Amino acid sequence: MFLCIADILDRNDLEAVVGRLNATTFDDGSATAGWHARLVKRNLQARRDEPSLEELRARLAARILGNPVFQLAARPKALTPLLLSRYEPGMSYGTHVDDALMGGLRTDLAFTLFLSDPDSYAGGELVIEAPGGEESFKLAAGSLLLYPATTLHRVEPVTAGHRLAAVGWVRSHIRDASRRELLFDLDTARRALFECHGKTAEFDLLSKCSANLLRMWAED
Structure with missing residues (x-):
């Protein structure tokens, strides 16, 4: 990217x-x-x-x-x-x-x-x-x-x-380029959703996915 x-x-x-x-x-x-x-x-x-x-x-x-x-x-x-x-x-x-x-x-x-x-x-x-x-x-x-x-x-x-x-x-923290891009797209969509509709159930679900993928892939 x-x-x-x-x-x-x-x-x-x-x-x-x-x-x-x-x-x-x-x-x-x-x-x-x-x-x-x-x-x-x-x-x-x-x-x-x-x-x-x-x-x-x-x-x-x-x-x-x-x-x-x-x-x-x-x-x-x-x-x-x-x-x-x-x-x-x-x-x-x-x-x-x-x-x-x-x-x-x-x-x-x-x-x-x-x-x-x-x-x-x-x-x-x-x-x-x-x-x-x-x-x-x-x-x-x-x-x-x-x-x-x-x-x-x-x-x-x-x-x-x-x-x-x-x-x-x-x-x-994310060595793999495709995973970095996926997380970037996911977080961009999550933030755009929040700007339009606030903290909804859909926003919470995307936040859970983003956080758990980061836990799975991150090198700390």
Whole structure:
């Protein structure tokens, strides 16, 4: 399941984050790629060990984890530290699959939080390979794309402007993607029913199903 989540960051948050990143020193991004992905990764990344960025990463992680749609779709147990990336003209990230383990954390889901206005740069689409063909994403600034870390994907070359993004990975309480999607659909329907009719017998029955499936499948 690919899920676009709007407004992870509001305008004030976005301006503060972009302003901070525009004043940040970026290094060669290939240093954080696996041995095979390093061959096709051509971007820049903010230094992981820069103390002044710790608060920024924590703020972004809090906004992501605090989003109710993200919570329902990802069922997050933990996030990896966020990577803050910058693509300038001529930069891209060729086709690759993410490492299954990062820092000892299993990566079930990946996400990209878009930080640049899509009209401010050309190219730079995130392209994900799916059974039905490729899907291309270039979201509004402050929006997030959540997708399975198991996919082959790439970032198309940026041809003008620059592309800023925060990237991270999720270890989910629900390892199986089809079960995560089933729980997401069930909980979405349950909440919609509550909004329309309140706490009914039907709502209670769906709540029982949702809770017991979560008990059956969750890894705590």
